[in-house]
Amino acid sequence: MRKSTVLNQLPQNNSLSLERIGIFSHLTPLQCNQIEQIGIIRHYNKGEIIFYEGNQSDYFHFLIEGEVSIFKSTASTETMLIHRFRAPSLVAEVATLKQVPYPASCEAIDSSIILKIARDPFLKLLQNDPSLSIALISSLTQKISALELSLQRHSAPNAMAKVARLIRDDIGIFQRLKGIEIAHLLGITPETLSRMIKKLKSEGIIEFSKKNGLNLLSSDKLNRCCG
Structure with missing residues (x-):
């Protein structure tokens, strides 16, 4: 109450x-x-x-x-x-x-x-x-x-651009919030967020683990994903 x-x-x-x-x-x-x-x-x-x-x-x-x-x-x-x-x-x-x-x-x-x-x-x-x-x-x-x-994140042309812009603007959020909360913030499903993170990892743009959080490896490649 x-x-x-x-x-x-x-x-x-x-x-x-x-x-x-x-x-x-x-x-x-x-x-x-x-x-x-x-x-x-x-x-x-x-x-x-x-x-x-x-x-x-x-x-x-x-x-x-x-x-x-x-x-x-x-x-x-x-x-x-x-x-x-x-x-x-x-x-x-x-x-x-x-x-x-x-x-x-x-x-x-x-x-x-x-x-x-x-x-x-x-x-x-x-x-x-x-x-x-x-x-x-x-x-x-x-x-x-x-x-x-x-507003910039919500106006991004696709899910990848939304995730990339969030990493660019506030990388620390991946340590502060849970994946489901980040997905809600971006207006995408947790499954979509997981796929985008895996894709960014496979392309050598980021490192990500539950223990160490998210680290940016290539700003240039990330910016190209921002749309």
């Missing part, structure tokens, strides 16, 4: 959660207290929906612990995984800033803790703290880059 706790009602040792989020790491005790007054901590179990596509974006969501996925529903009732975020991270702040409904849904991949901060009071704090505004802009820039890479 979902739990909800107002930040200023948390035990003192939990109030340090703000310091774990880069955008808040420079705040003074007074500023942290101001955040606490407008923030709510929510605990989500694995599989719980944090917000749905089309919901009003009245809050900023700061992922303190855990991992979440952002996904869209397609006309065929399937879901397209757009991105995954690990703590600490801001989630869906673009929609909140623009005051438009969330363009995608958010689900907890595992047990997660999220700090929700009401939009209008937080924007007032931004006006009085230029460094906080700069940190938010930096986060937005990173999100835009991540979205561009995600």
